[in-house]
Amino acid sequence: MKIYRAKHGGFCFGVKRAIKMALEAANEAEAVYSLGPLIHNRLAVEDLKKRGIRPTEKIDGTRKNEAIIIRSHGVAPDVLKKLKSKNCEVIDATCPRVRRAQRYVQKLIDEGYYVVIVGEKDHPEVRGLLGYAGRHATIYNDRHKIGKRKIGVVPQTTLNQERFNDAVADLMPNVIEMKIYNTICRETAVRINEATKLAKKADVMIVVGGKNSANTTRLYQLCKKLRRSHHIESGNELKRSWFKGAKSVGITAGASTPKQQVDEVVKSIRRMYPKKKKRYSR
Numbered sequence: 186m187k188i189y190r191a192k193h194g195g196f197c198f199g200v201k202r203a204i205k206m207a208l209e210a211a212n213e214a215e216a217v218y219s220l221g222p223l224i225h226n227r228l229a230v231e232d233l234k235k236r237g238i239r240p241t242e243k244i245d246g247t248r249k250n251e252a253i254i255i256r257s258h259g260v261a262p263d264v265l266k267k268l269k270s271k272n273c274e275v276i277d278a279t280c281p282r283v284r285r286a287q288r289y290v291q292k293l294i295d296e297g298y299y300v301v302i303v304g305e306k307d308h309p310e311v312r313g314l315l316g317y318a319g320r321h322a323t324i325y326n327d328r329h330k331i332g333k334r335k336i337g338v339v340p341q342t343t344l345n346q347e348r349f350n351d352a353v354a355d356l357m358p359n360v361i362e363m364k365i366y367n368t369i370c371r372e373t374a375v376r377i378n379e380a381t382k383l384a385k386k387a388d389v390m391i392v393v394g395g396k397n398s399a400n401t402t403r404l405y406q407l408c409k410k411l412r413r414s415h416h417i418e419s420g421n422e423l424k425r426s427w428f429k430g431a432k433s434v435g436i437t438a439g440a441s442t443p444k445q446q447v448d449e450v451v452k453s454i455r456r457m458y459p460k461k462k463k464r465y466s467r
């Protein structure tokens with residue numbers, strides 16, 4: 186079995202940075218809480234818990250030697266305000282690229298645009314972006330026309346570029362003025378391009394990452410359109426029947442998947458299909 190492994194599968198810059206900040210805080214503080222799971226990966230969150238970083242949904246204030254960490258997705262300004270009012274010790278690990286998208290939303294509002302955010306309505310990053318626009322914003326939905334003539338459009342950083350282009354083309358005929366900030370992160374584009382190439386080359390695709398990770402699920406859906414594909418969280422889920430008739434497998438991972446999880450999947454496939462030893466004739 187030939188294994189093609191994506192070079193850029195796994196943690197993106199923003200997630201690596203947030204985890205580093207959380208681990209450093211955990212070394213110093215008695216307790217570190219992340220506002221929501223630090224990353225969308227069940228196994229990695231379990232591992233972080235063992236290292237003293239526990240997810241919480243409540244903002245109750247922090248005690249001495251405790252800290253609360255804002256994950257890479259960022260939060261709305263009212264959440265920051267609430268944390269401040271409760272005198273929490275805050276470590277802000279919002280990815281700088283998400284922060285830039287938040288600033289663009291704020292700028293559009295200041296300039297009098299109605300903001301349209303293209304992304305998943307329940308995603309924490311999108312909820313955070315919406316918070317910067319208040320009531321003067323909506324999430325793009327291709328079934329509803331937007332009755333505003335001057336709009337500003339901002340995508341979720343992990344959106345597929347094609348989806349964003351389609352949304353812009355759909356919005357265009359009904360507005361007089363449109364200002365676009367393309368905040369799609371290049372880490373996303375790199376992962377999508379690489380996964381597309383692998384799915385065209387390999388007989389089977391394995392996408393590794395949390396089932397609750399939006400960007401991993403999108404990678405899987407993309408691969409599924411091109412090739413027989415499976416989305417798994419760990420090597421234990423692999424089934425021999427998936428590889429029937431296959432000579433090669435492509436492996437990629439979402440931006441919230443630790444490298445060790447991908448390594449473990451590669452090892453599991455190697456165990457299923459060990460390399461044949463060369464025979465030498467005398």
Ligand code: SF4
Binds near residue numbers: 257370
């Ligand atoms: S995908 Fe890009 S914008 Fe989102 S957290 Fe990662 S590096 Fe930041």
